[in-house]
Amino acid sequence: MLSLKGIHHIAIIASDYEKSKRFYTEILGFKIDREVNREERKSFKLDLSLNGEYCIELFSFPEPPKRPSRPEATGLRHLAFKVVNVEEAIEQLVKNDVHPEPIRIDHLTGKKFTFFSDPDDLPIELYEI
Template sequence: MLNLKGIHHIAIIASDYEKSKSFYTEVLGFTIDREVNRAERQSFKLDLSLNGQYCIELFSFPEPPKRPSRPEATGLRHLAFQVENIEEAIEELVKKDVHPEPIRIDEFTGKKFTFFADPDDLPIELYEV
């Protein structure tokens, strides 16, 4: 048994580092813990936390290949974040010019959820808890 304790972080490679940095901090509200310029790799690494918990490593690399998103490809499908009130969360996103899909209802839990995309079209879900 591995005895895993939880997820430590999620790594994301951005095609436009500054645009994604702005999206994850100013739109989604992540806090910057550390930013490192890895000059030897022509790369930046941005450590982001949410509510005091380290969550995302945002990377830049020169000319990364596009990520297939639609049709759905093998691999990471989407990121999902919990919210208490999905309508309020959507209002905040729209104020920041992010327009989620219409709210859907999870057929198994009866909970509300919606999707939108980050600057590289990575699907992000909001799930009401």
Template sequence: MQLLKAVHHIAIICSDYEKSKQFYTEILGFHIDREVFREQRNSYKLDLSLQGQYCIELFSFPDPPARPSRPEACGLRHIAFAVDNIDEAIAYFNEKGVITEPVRIDEFTGRKFTFFSDPDDLPIELYEL
């Protein structure tokens, strides 16, 4: 029996809420579905969607601990987004000041991919369809 239907969302805790909000909305192009300040936690929660699909919860918490290492620490390694043309995507992000790694080729699929980082050094992958 298959119980799981799909990935519902990815939760990200950021160190600088305004900087990360700007990055995910203005640079990556996510749409803000809802933004709330949770006074009891002194924390923002930002619900973001991509092409109408709920995708990311962006949280701010006072003084979150740093990520132990990049990207091979135990736990979530990275998030990946599909693109139609990796060269166009790289050019767009580079124009926005986002530095991408050199393009690699997936040894199993032959597809192109690259990585860059969000404001908290969370690794993000672009994978060409």
């Protein structure tokens, strides 16, 4: 068995790099650790952290293929982030013209959660802790 220590990062390919960069930094609050223009690949790579922990690599590539379907396509289903108060988080999203689904209750834990989408329709969950 491997001796994994945790998740290092999540890689996301954006169709509109600047739009996704704004979404993840200005709306969700990720901090930019490093941005690299990879001219030979016509690509950018943006390293993002949350609360001091490296989390996301945001990429741009020329003409990336579309996601096949949502949310039950093979592969990554969604990203989930912890929040203290789902209602307050939703208020902040709505102020930024991001409109989550109605709040649901996890029938196993009794905790509140909701889903919304990033600029490329990647499903994102907020889960109340």
